[in-house]
Amino acid sequence: MKNLNFKQWLFISIAFVFLVGSCKPKNANNTISADAALKTYVAPGKYDEFYNFVSGGFSGQMSAYGLPSGRLLRVIPVFSVDPEKGYGFSEETKPMLNTSHGFVPWDDLHHVQLSKTNGDYDGKWVFGNANNTPRVARIDLKTFRTAEIIELPNSAGNHSSPFLTENTEYVVAGTRFSVPPDDTNGDVPINTYKKNFKGTLSFISVKKEDGKMELAFQIQCPGFNFDLSRAGKGVSHGWFFFSCYNTEQANTLLEVNASQKDKDFILAVNWKKAEEYLKAGKGRKQSVRYAHNTYNENTHSATSEIKTEVIVLDSKELKDLCYFIPCPKSPHGCDVSPTGEYIVGSGKLAAIIPVFGFAKMLKTIQAKDFIGTFEGIPVLKYESVLYGEVKKPGLGPLHTEFDNKGNAYTSFFVSSEVVKWNIKDLKVLDRVPTYYSVGHLCVAGGDTKNPNGKYLVAYNKITKDRYLPTGPELSQSAQLYDISGDKMQLILDFPTIGEPHYAQIAPADLIKNNSTKFYKLDENKHKYASIGEGATKVVREGKTVHVYMTAIRSHFSPDNIEGIKMGDDVYFHVTNLEQDWDVPHGFGIKGAANAELLIMPGETQTLKWTPDRVGMVPIYCTDFCSALHQEMQGYVRVSPAGSNVPLTFSLGTNMPKVEGEEKGEKNEKNKK
Ligand code: K7E
Numbered sequence: 001m002k003n004l005n006f007k008q009w010l011f012i013s014i015a016f017v018f019l020v021g022s023c024k025p026k027n028a029n030n031t032i033s034a035d036a037a038l039k040t041y042v043a044p045g046k047y048d049e050f051y052n053f054v055s056g057g058f059s060g061q062m063s064a065y066g067l068p069s070g071r072l073l074r075v076i077p078v079f080s081v082d083p084e085k086g087y088g089f090s091e092e093t094k095p096m097l098n099t100s101h102g103f104v105p106w107d108d109l110h111h112v113q114l115s116k117t118n119g120d121y122d123g124k125w126v127f128g129n130a131n132n133t134p135r136v137a138r139i140d141l142k143t144f145r146t147a148e149i150i151e152l153p154n155s156a157g158n159h160s161s162p163f164l165t166e167n168t169e170y171v172v173a174g175t176r177f178s179v180p181p182d183d184t185n186g187d188v189p190i191n192t193y194k195k196n197f198k199g200t201l202s203f204i205s206v207k208k209e210d211g212k213m214e215l216a217f218q219i220q221c222p223g224f225n226f227d228l229s230r231a232g233k234g235v236s237h238g239w240f241f242f243s244c245y246n247t248e249q250a251n252t253l254l255e256v257n258a259s260q261k262d263k264d265f266i267l268a269v270n271w272k273k274a275e276e277y278l279k280a281g282k283g284r285k286q287s288v289r290y291a292h293n294t295y296n297e298n299t300h301s302a303t304s305e306i307k308t309e310v311i312v313l314d315s316k317e318l319k320d321l322c323y324f325i326p327c328p329k330s331p332h333g334c335d336v337s338p339t340g341e342y343i344v345g346s347g348k349l350a351a352i353i354p355v356f357g358f359a360k361m362l363k364t365i366q367a368k369d370f371i372g373t374f375e376g377i378p379v380l381k382y383e384s385v386l387y388g389e390v391k392k393p394g395l396g397p398l399h400t401e402f403d404n405k406g407n408a409y410t411s412f413f414v415s416s417e418v419v420k421w422n423i424k425d426l427k428v429l430d431r432v433p434t435y436y437s438v439g440h441l442c443v444a445g446g447d448t449k450n451p452n453g454k455y456l457v458a459y460n461k462i463t464k465d466r467y468l469p470t471g472p473e474l475s476q477s478a479q480l481y482d483i484s485g486d487k488m489q490l491i492l493d494f495p496t497i498g499e500p501h502y503a504q505i506a507p508a509d510l511i512k513n514n515s516t517k518f519y520k521l522d523e524n525k526h527k528y529a530s531i532g533e534g535a536t537k538v539v540r541e542g543k544t545v546h547v548y549m550t551a552i553r554s555h556f557s558p559d560n561i562e563g564i565k566m567g568d569d570v571y572f573h574v575t576n577l578e579q580d581w582d583v584p585h586g587f588g589i590k591g592a593a594n595a596e597l598l599i600m601p602g603e604t605q606t607l608k609w610t611p612d613r614v615g616m617v618p619i620y621c622t623d624f625c626s627a628l629h630q631e632m633q634g635y636v637r638v639s640p641a642g643s644n645v646p647l648t649f650s651l652g653t654n655m656p657k658v659e660g661e662e663k664g665e666k667n668e669k670n671k672k
């Protein structure tokens with residue numbers, strides 16, 4: 001079959017929408033065989049075999065599921081505020097969402113990447129990208145918490161991210177939108193795209209010991225849309241591959257104008273060469289502004305730093321750094337086989353899947369077998385780099401992953417299926433429908449050097465008729481397939497949070513035993529921590545009041561506070577004194593323009609509250625922590641601005657007056 005032109009493609013797409021709209025695939029309800037339930041059944045009290053880390057899309061978060069059960073284990077707040085956990089609401093976590101634009105409470109997380117050593121998952125961290133305000137986050141798998149977020153200058157729409165090299169040397173991030181560089185005047189006509197807009201690839205280095213990220217360098221490229229990327233591995237270690245679309249460089253109606261060319265590009269980047277250029281001082285120092293936010297587990301606080309410089313390498317001037325491989329047609333996924341020998345391009349509008357050979361690419365470069373240059377970058381001859389094409393695979397290929405038996409699995413959005421094919425002979429071996437319109441898929445260990453195989457999950461964009469109706473918006477969903485045999489077998493549907501894009505599956509054994517159980521109180525270096533109830537107090541500094549508070553089953557200390565006045569800003573610094581697994585206490589205060597705190601054992605978190613009226617304000621623990629959880633409460637008295645009610649605080653001593661006792665109020669701090 002020849003490549004479809006745009007009109008043909010449009011016709012097929014429309015025909016498809018009609019089909020899906022009017023009838024569902026045959027046997028949609030009968031595709032589950034009788035043994036599926038056994039294959040996904042994880043008995044109560046038993047652990048799943050795998051963790052599945054799933055992007056939350058427009059929820060901005062990441063979630064962790066157990067496989068094969070499909071049970072949701074945790075939603076990890078990353079780029080969006082989460083009132084459930086106080087993320088982005090507590091004073092300690094607000095700096096995590098700081099950017100050069102100020103506090104940004106939301107983002108769009110598309111891709112997850114587990115850290116790797118020697119090309120296999122090492123269970124230390126999982127990275128996620130922010131697609132809106134370009135950022136990369138690192139989540140610590142000891143705590144399942146976001147530990148670091150770095151913003152990316154010269155970027156807009158951080159889509160081809162956060163893909164990483166086989167030893168997590170770098171996390172890369174290619175900009176989806178090309179834009180005028182940050183140090184130029186961006187106030188230019190939009191139709192000067194070709195002249196003024198640039199694409200930027202960011203290389204973030206990751207420190208082996210603690211995962212600390214630094215923006216090592218950027219490569220300035222022609223103004224395209226960079227879509228996805230993968231690092232080379234094994235034989236191709238040292239290279240990175242990025243899919244590019246809109247090589248037409250259109251700035252309007254991309255739907256049509258960026259679908260003109262028969263072939264777009266995969267950009268091959270020699271990052272070892274980039275390191276040489278960097279060492280040789282070939283980079284240009286550019287003034288920029290970006291935030292770098294880090295969470296410190298000892299102070300239980302995040303800090304945000306604005307950085308002002310980045311080193312940029314120019315792809316036009318620096319030879320042997322970048323090469324273009326022509327790829328049909330508007331490529332989306334760009335995936336590298338376990339050995340690193342093959343690079344699979346997936347043209348959204350293509351009717352074949354091109355598979356490129358890494359060795360052939362090197363030969364083509366050596367022989368200077370170019371068909372020209374694009375903005376100074378050599379364009380390699382398609383036929384010379386091509387290993388072969390998968391013929392008639394399906395419609396709208398998006399993403400490919402690999403198993404441990406030499407097979408590849410590609411998702412097809414338009415024809416709504418997963419297709420299994422052999423990497424060596426490129427023969428299609430099996431196909432199964434998805435319900436419906438699959439985006440990403442993932443295989444257990446599917447982007448490593450040694451995939452686990454066994455399971456494949458398809459992440460679907462449309463779930464019409466798969467679940468009970470829930471109003472106009474239906475859940476997005478995942479479908480689990482057993483791929484251990486010759487034929488793929490659908491064994492489970494499970495709904496997901498937000499919109500799942502990419503996900504990864506790692507063996508539970510890699511991660512589960514490293515889990516932090518609680519924070520040690522004697523390592524708590526929070527400035528406002530109260531280590532023990534004896535350390536609790538309330539301190540006024542002008543119009544700011546600091547409440548040093550503790551929580552332990554089942555009371556706060558103090559739980560009676562008087563002398564707060566209108567015009568005060570009150571900071572409740574709550575330290576959870578528990579030293580046991582899974583005993584959080586919560587903290588809520590009536591009328592606070594804020595969320596609760598959810599404080600883990602040994603941790604201190606701060607809720608800022610500005611009283612808005614005179615009167616009595618209750619506080620309470622929001623997490624059912626003991627039989628007397630409902631008793632875990634207290635009162636804060638708010639008086640008028642000029643009032644002379646003294647600042648007092650107590651626990652257990654502020655009892656009603658007995659008749660005959662001296663007049664006047666008396667509050668005493670409870671000394672323990
Ligand atoms: Cu959903 Cu990776 Cu943003 Cu493809 S992307 S589907």
Ligand code: CUA
Nearest residue numbers: 621623625629
């Ligand atoms: Cu502490 Cu409920």
